[in-house]
Amino acid sequence: MLNQISRFYATRGQWGQQSGKYGYFGVMGPDEFQLMMNNNCYINWMAQKSFEYTSDTLSEMKERASEAFALVAEKTGLRDEELTDWKNKADHMKIPVDEVTGVFEEHDVFFDMPHIDIHSIPVAEFPLYSNWSYDRLYRYDMIKQPDVLMFMFLYNGQFSKEAKLANYEYYESRCIHKSSLSPSIHSILASEIGKPEEAYSFFEFATRLDLDNYNRNTREGLHTTSIAAAWMNIVYGFGGMRSDGDRLSFQPSLPERWNEYSFQVMYEGVLLRILVNKTSVTLTAIKGGGSIDIIVYGQSITVDASGTTLPLGERMLAR
Structure with missing residues (x-):
């Protein structure tokens, strides 16, 4: 293959x-x-x-x-x-990037495209596919969903926090989140770069996309991908899990309005449970036997059936 x-x-x-x-x-x-x-x-x-x-x-x-x-x-x-x-x-692959700002250019000439303030578009004109002609829709630097931010999420470990911040701030203001996958990716990165309020807001966007009919198209069917992405939002966002390195790693945080949350992932044949509350993070190997080595808050630890509890390293202040 x-x-x-x-x-x-x-x-x-x-x-x-x-x-x-x-x-x-x-x-x-x-x-x-x-x-x-x-x-x-x-x-x-x-x-x-x-x-x-x-x-x-x-x-x-x-x-x-x-x-x-x-x-x-x-x-x-x-x-x-x-x-x-x-x-x-x-x-010799062309990877367009502004060497001064560190912002990757989504494609050739993107930086030179006409700009539109996405917040100036009347709500009544959404969904844009139904109200704008294609030539009007595609002529601006307005984006439908994360593009550059998507590969920065997938290859997270290859980019510095500064690079993620620069690209997030540039592209977030141009994204209208027409795709149901969009808000959760933004929430995950916002959580990582220290924007807890935005992270929680995008999490609500992802989880309530159809309930609140944000994109005015719920009548056409439920966005099941957004529901799946909401799980990613908790695990990769608030849980800070990263799976693109040599070892599975976590950087858990807790939204202010939450008391606790937990999730489970299977890793190297071991079912790992992560419980996060207002003071601590507890990791336990609950199935599969043996122990596994993972990284939490940048430190290597071994987790087995007896569990390991660490102080909560980063408390989110999202309201």
């Missing part, structure tokens, strides 16, 4: 005439208000990571399981020049 995915990315992309960089032209990223754009940063980033992950996996397989590697290479017709090509394209 990795070979075929990388082959697709290697044939779909092209080289820019002036930049000499590799990228993708005529595409649409997660933000569905920007279509047929060039070098969408999310797409380029994900393609680069796919090339790199494929190459790393094949290298490890060749070293540790040479017979299996030979079978895969034969079955897929893998050639050495393909590996060289994928590395070259990954190394």
Whole structure:
């Protein structure tokens, strides 16, 4: 699968005439208000990571399981020049970013697009798809849902808090959250960068999207993805869980109006329960036997059936 995915990315992309960089032209990223754009940063980033992950996996397989590697290479017709090509394209992938501010540009020319104050749009005009023509909808720097912020969430550990803050503040003010997945991602990042009130507000947005008919389209069906994202909001947002590093990690916080919350995750065959209250965080291996090593508030700890209790490290003040 990795070979075929990388082959697709290697044939779909092209080289820019002036930049000499590799990228993708005529595409649409997660933000569905920007279509047929060039070098969408999310797409380029994900393609680069796919090339790199494929190459790393094949290298490890060749070293540790040479017979299996030979079978895969034969079955897929893998050639050495393909590996060289994928590395070259990954190394020269265009990742548009303002070097001064650290803000990634969603796609070529995004920073130069006309700006619109999203709060100036009358509520009666929502949903915009039903009231605006496409040429009006797609001409501004208004975005439907997180795009840059999405890959910063997925590859969280590769970005500094300062970079997350800069990109959050730039793109949050341009997002109308037309997608039901949008508010929870913003809440998760807001919680991480020290904006507890915004984090809780976006959490309410995600959980009450249909109950309050925020987007004026509940009659068309429930947003089940928003309901799923609300779970993510608690686990990755208030629970501060991150799963993109070498070890599972947590940075729990507690909204001011809550007394406690808990959730469970399966990790390395062990069912882990996390309970957060106003003073402490308790982690317990409740099923699966044995113990697991995780990271909490930046410190490595071992959790077993007897449980581990730590002081609550960051108390949210959202009201």
